[in-house]
Amino acid sequence: MQLQKKQNKASKDKSKDLVDILKKHGAQVYEDLENGQFPKISIPNRSISNIIYDKKLRQYILGSGTALRSSKNTAQLRSFTQLVWLAFFANKLTQQKKSSTLRDVYYSSQAFAIDFEDQSESDNIIVDLEAVLTKPREEFYVFPEERSSIFGDLTIEYTIPGYEGKKMNLSDHPDGYAIGPSLTSSQLVDTSAELVIAIEKGGLFTRFIEEKVDKKFKSIILNTGGQAPRSTRTLLKRLHDEMGLPVVILTDGDVYGEHIAMVIKSGSANAAHLRELTVPDAKWMGVWATDIDKYKLPTIPMTESDIKRCYDLQKDPRYQEGIWKKELEVFLKIKRKAELEAFSKYGLTNITDKYLPQKLELAKSL
Amino acid sequence: MSSKEQFNQISPSEFFYRNRDLAGFSNPTRSLYTAVREFVENSLDACDHSGILPNIHMIIKAVDPDKPDPKQYILTVKDNGPGIPSKHVPLAFGTVLYGSKFGLKQARGMFGLGATMAILYGQITTNKPVKVKSNDDGKTRYEFEMLLDIQKNKPVLLKKEEKPSSEQGLSVSICLDGDYSKAGTKIRDYVYQTSLITPYATITFDDPKGEKFNHKAIIRTMPPAPTIIAPHPYGIDVETIRRMLVDTHYQIPNVDAKMIEKIRKELGMSKKKFNYNDIMKKAEKKWKSLTRPVRVVIALMSFLEADFEKLQRVRIEDVDLRNNKLVYWDYSTSETIAVDMETENPYYKQLANTVQGESLTHFLTKRFQRVGPTAATEFCKFAKFKPETRVGNMSDQELVKLSDALQTYEGFRSPDPTCLAPLGESPLEKGIERRFEPDFMAVVQRTASAYSGFPFVIEMGIAYGGNIKSNGLKVFRFANRIPLLYDEGSDVVLKVVNDTDWGRYKVKSDSASMVIVSHICSTRVPYKTVGKENVADRPEIEKELRLALQFLSRKLSSYMSKKGQAEMAKKRANLYSKYLPLIAQFCTELAGKKKEPSYQKMLKEENAIAEKTE
Numbered sequence: 001m002q003l004q005k006k007q008n009k010a011s012k013d014k015s016k017d018l019v020d021i022l023k024k025h026g027a028q029v030y031e032d033l034e035n036g037q038f039p040k041i042s043i044p045n046r047s048i049s050n051i052i053y054d055k056k057l058r059q060y061i062l063g064s065g066t067a068l069r070s071s072k073n074t075a076q077l078r079s080f081t082q083l084v085w086l087a088f089f090a091n092k093l094t095q096q097k098k099s100s101t102l103r104d105v106y107y108s109s110q111a112f113a114i115d116f117e118d119q120s121e122s123d124n125i126i127v128d129l130e131a132v133l134t135k136p137r138e139e140f141y142v143f144p145e146e147r148s149s150i151f152g153d154l155t156i157e158y159t160i161p162g163y164e165g166k167k168m169n170l171s172d173h174p175d176g177y178a179i180g181p182s183l184t185s186s187q188l189v190d191t192s193a194e195l196v197i198a199i200e201k202g203g204l205f206t207r208f209i210e211e212k213v214d215k216k217f218k219s220i221i222l223n224t225g226g227q228a229p230r231s232t233r234t235l236l237k238r239l240h241d242e243m244g245l246p247v248v249i250l251t252d253g254d255v256y257g258e259h260i261a262m263v264i265k266s267g268s269a270n271a272a273h274l275r276e277l278t279v280p281d282a283k284w285m286g287v288w289a290t291d292i293d294k295y296k297l298p299t300i301p302m303t304e305s306d307i308k309r310c311y312d313l314q315k316d317p318r319y320q321e322g323i324w325k326k327e328l329e330v331f332l333k334i335k336r337k338a339e340l341e342a343f344s345k346y347g348l349t350n351i352t353d354k355y356l357p358q359k360l361e362l363a364k365s366l
Numbered sequence: 367m368s369s370k371e372q373f374n375q376i377s378p379s380e381f382f383y384r385n386r387d388l389a390g391f392s393n394p395t396r397s398l399y400t401a402v403r404e405f406v407e408n409s410l411d412a413c414d415h416s417g418i419l420p421n422i423h424m425i426i427k428a429v430d431p432d433k434p435d436p437k438q439y440i441l442t443v444k445d446n447g448p449g450i451p452s453k454h455v456p457l458a459f460g461t462v463l464y465g466s467k468f469g470l471k472q473a474r475g476m477f478g479l480g481a482t483m484a485i486l487y488g489q490i491t492t493n494k495p496v497k498v499k500s501n502d503d504g505k506t507r508y509e510f511e512m513l514l515d516i517q518k519n520k521p522v523l524l525k526k527e528e529k530p531s532s533e534q535g536l537s538v539s540i541c542l543d544g545d546y547s548k549a550g551t552k553i554r555d556y557v558y559q560t561s562l563i564t565p566y567a568t569i570t571f572d573d574p575k576g577e578k579f580n581h582k583a584i585i586r587t588m589p590p591a592p593t594i595i596a597p598h599p600y601g602i603d604v605e606t607i608r609r610m611l612v613d614t615h616y617q618i619p620n621v622d623a624k625m626i627e628k629i630r631k632e633l634g635m636s637k638k639k640f641n642y643n644d645i646m647k648k649a650e651k652k653w654k655s656l657t658r659p660v661r662v663v664i665a666l667m668s669f670l671e672a673d674f675e676k677l678q679r680v681r682i683e684d685v686d687l688r689n690n691k692l693v694y695w696d697y698s699t700s701e702t703i704a705v706d707m708e709t710e711n712p713y714y715k716q717l718a719n720t721v722q723g724e725s726l727t728h729f730l731t732k733r734f735q736r737v738g739p740t741a742a743t744e745f746c747k748f749a750k751f752k753p754e755t756r757v758g759n760m761s762d763q764e765l766v767k768l769s770d771a772l773q774t775y776e777g778f779r780s781p782d783p784t785c786l787a788p789l790g791e792s793p794l795e796k797g798i799e800r801r802f803e804p805d806f807m808a809v810v811q812r813t814a815s816a817y818s819g820f821p822f823v824i825e826m827g828i829a830y831g832g833n834i835k836s837n838g839l840k841v842f843r844f845a846n847r848i849p850l851l852y853d854e855g856s857d858v859v860l861k862v863v864n865d866t867d868w869g870r871y872k873v874k875s876d877s878a879s880m881v882i883v884s885h886i887c888s889t890r891v892p893y894k895t896v897g898k899e900n901v902a903d904r905p906e907i908e909k910e911l912r913l914a915l916q917f918l919s920r921k922l923s924s925y926m927s928k929k930g931q932a933e934m935a936k937k938r939a940n941l942y943s944k945y946l947p948l949i950a951q952f953c954t955e956l957a958g959k960k961k962e963p964s965y966q967k968m969l970k971e972e973n974a975i976a977e978k979t980e
Contacts, residue, residue: 078942084948
């Protein structure tokens with residue numbers, strides 16, 4: 001109970017923090033106008049030249065470069081107004097705890113004569129605000145459309161209006177639970193699990209539930225649905241940080257799978273302006289390029305874009321050592337890839353019966 | 367060629383009949399248009415040269431309106447010009463190559479054959495006579511009906527009537543095969559554009575479909591009428607110089623009774639004492655007052671020691687200055703005789719000068735316009751000729767050298783434009799303003815220049831925006847106040863316009879509403895064809911066009927950047943008015959304030975800047 005209260009307080013602090021920062025920015029703009037000055041806002045520069053890899057944090061971060069967006073400059077006036085509007089809108093969402101999506105934001109703008117030309121323009125402004133606040137958009141209640149899901153013995157307590165205090169165990173429904181705003185914003189109360197297994201594909205997620213992987217391996221199973229959305233990554237981080245659970249990742253045996261694991265571990269360059277999305281201790285346990293030969297998996301040839309992606313990643317500082325470097329080299333050597341489903345050649349449960357235990361054992365030593 | 371080939375001379379009428387394509391009478395469409403042009407231009411020329419503000423009325427009527435095109439039309443052009451004296455009418459309209467347009471002054475038509483060609487064409491296609499009504503004194507109107515005898519190049523008069531009338535002017539009416547459904551657009555364009563370049567003329571047009579086009583005069587003053595003058599040294603060629611030299615060669619005068627009488631009078635002698643010795647004595651005394659031919663005859667008499675009787679019996683064959691011999695043919699003895707000439711003889715110089723022609727400086731000052739004694743001397747220094755060089759003695763090489771030097775020497779004043787009749791900047795500007803109502807316009811008249819000795823003046827106007835209908839750049843070409851409508855592609859004006867990089871002048875030429883009016887005035891516009899529709903790209907003309915266009919483009923450019931600045935400031939002010947209130951609204955709520963910040967002052971300042979720039 002002690003822990004729970006602490007968490008509650010932390011969540012409220014977080015909200016209050018955000019509202020405070022928003023208010024501070026609003027007051028600055030107000031003051032400028034009052035003094036007959038054109039207001040301006042400093043935004044961290046998100047261009048590639050300002051993205052650097054921080055070895056200590058083990059993720060990409062933004063450098064010290066910033067760009068000034070001024071309302072005096074007519075080329076920036078519109079986007080400046082859009083940014084102030086979004087801050088105003090985010091403030092409302094946060095205070096009222098109303099969730100919205102990127103698309104909602106785009107349409108909401110139209111009620112205020114803020115003319116976004118298309119959604120990609122409004123999406124961009126959202127990232128601008130994230131950078132200004134150094135907070136992910138989920139904190140100001142803008143959630144992604146993509147839903148990934150979770151299953152396992154984890155008790156949560158909702159914080160969203162109308163459900164406050166209501167508890168729920170995530171093993172009650174055999175299809176798993178969608179990772180939406182209510183789940184992301186809930187308190188993590190209790191779990192018997194000792195491990196989180198993040199898996200790339202929905203099909204395998206269902207198989208794992210059917211085969212009771214949660215019980216057999218005392219784990220929470222999480223479906224990333226391909227590249228893990230940021231809310232999912234936030235949840236993974238909380239499971240790791242707040243509940244002290246190690247995270248292992250199971251992907252297709254190809255270069256994209258390897259990178260899905262890497263993004264969970266150390267984030268993406270796209271989100272270099274944010275700090276709370278990574279699980280640096282997460283482990284990629286397969287399918288490795290070396291597993292393809294070892295487990296005699298049926299393969300398909302790599303496409304040209306697969307190969308190009310390999311060469312691109314070889315330039316990434318995070319792929320300069322360990323299994324990351326080694327597996328990339330093997331992929332390039334064999335020029336073939338294998339999907340998670342490839343294990344079905346040896347029976348539908350082969351992956352959970354044979355492969356998973358072996359890899360989990362191996363992961364301990366990684 | 368076989369030796370049996372017959373060489374027949376054909377009359378000019380027949381030549382043009384056989385080559386009517388050249389003159390623009392190739393088909394019913396083109397012919398109707400060309401006929402309109404020839405008559406309207408003749409009328410305008412006539413009015414211009416008599417200082418009458420033209421009032422021209424043109425009617426085209428179908429003989430049988432229900433027939434499909436091409437069909438017979440009656441074309442009538444009526445003016446308020448000076449008319450033509452009745453005795454000249456048959457020749458003027460009934461022969462080819464009869465006219466008054468062969469001097470060095472600007473006129474719309476070149477040879478005066480166009481109108482006759484139209485009549486000829488009408489006669490060929492419909493076999494109907496031309497009807498001419500002329501009133502040249504404001505009292506009597508003479509009405510003619512005639513046909514053209516093509517082989518003899520002679521008019522055949524069918525009818526002639528006299529009627530009292532107070533309306534001066536000329537009316538010509540022909541019946542011809544035409545295609546108005548196809549030529550209509552061009553003809554209406556032609557009438558419209560003519561009114562643009564002739565803003566002092568009133569032109570009305572009744573078309574066969576019953577539509578009336580009325581272009582009223584915009585101004586009430588006429589540009590000064592052109593005069594006939596000598597050629598300018600710029601751009602003259604060797605052949606032209608050679609021809610001019612033939613004219614300057616002083617002829618040895620023919621000694622006849624008339625000449626003898628002239629000599630006697632100049633010397634002031636009585637018939638009695640009019641003998642060789644007395645003549646010589648008297649001539650010595652009166653030398654300075656004698657005219658050139660008389661001096662030459664006296665000099666000859668002196669060398670030949672001959673009286674008039676003997677002088678009339680001989681023919682001077684050569685004045686050989688190298689050997690100092692005078693060679694003549696004696697009719698009475700039928701032999702050639704050479705006499706020595708002593709160079710000390712005072713008459714020697716007279717005779718020598720005569721056959722050698724003028725000195726170079728004299729030749730230049732007398733035969734060319736814009737060359738004074740100083741310019742001539744300076745030119746000789748420049749060209750490394752002795753000023754006293756006799757032009758008659760110059761070798762072919764020297765002539766080439768002279769011709770080249772005349773074109774490269776920069777000290778001559780610009781050609782005398784009095785033989786030209788440019789419209790003038792102000793009338794051109796008014797014409798453009800009234801017809802297009804643009805936002806911006808500029809006109810320029812370049813100083814006169816010359817090609818091949820023919821002076822020309824470029825006038826150009828540029829107009830932008832406003833009520834200009836065209837999308838993109840439209841070029842109106844004129845030459846000697848004639849609109850040029852066909853063969854646009856190969857014209858020198860188009861070439862110059864197309865070479866221009868409009869981006870440099872802040873203009874988007876493909877989307878901007880823009881008009882260029884170009885007017886080339888010359889005593890001879892170098893048309894590429896007899897159809898007079900496109901001007902050849904002579905380097906001198908191209909250069910002047912380019913300079914005119916550059917001058918105007920720079921003006922347009924500065925207008926555009928001013929306009930750009932004003933638009934910018936206005937745009938800025940508009941943007942601020944739109945967004946600042948929004949920013950104020952949102953930040954007020956964000957900051958948790960009740961009252962909006964006072965940003966109105968900022969908006970006022972921006973609006974003030976915008977108004978100032980405009």
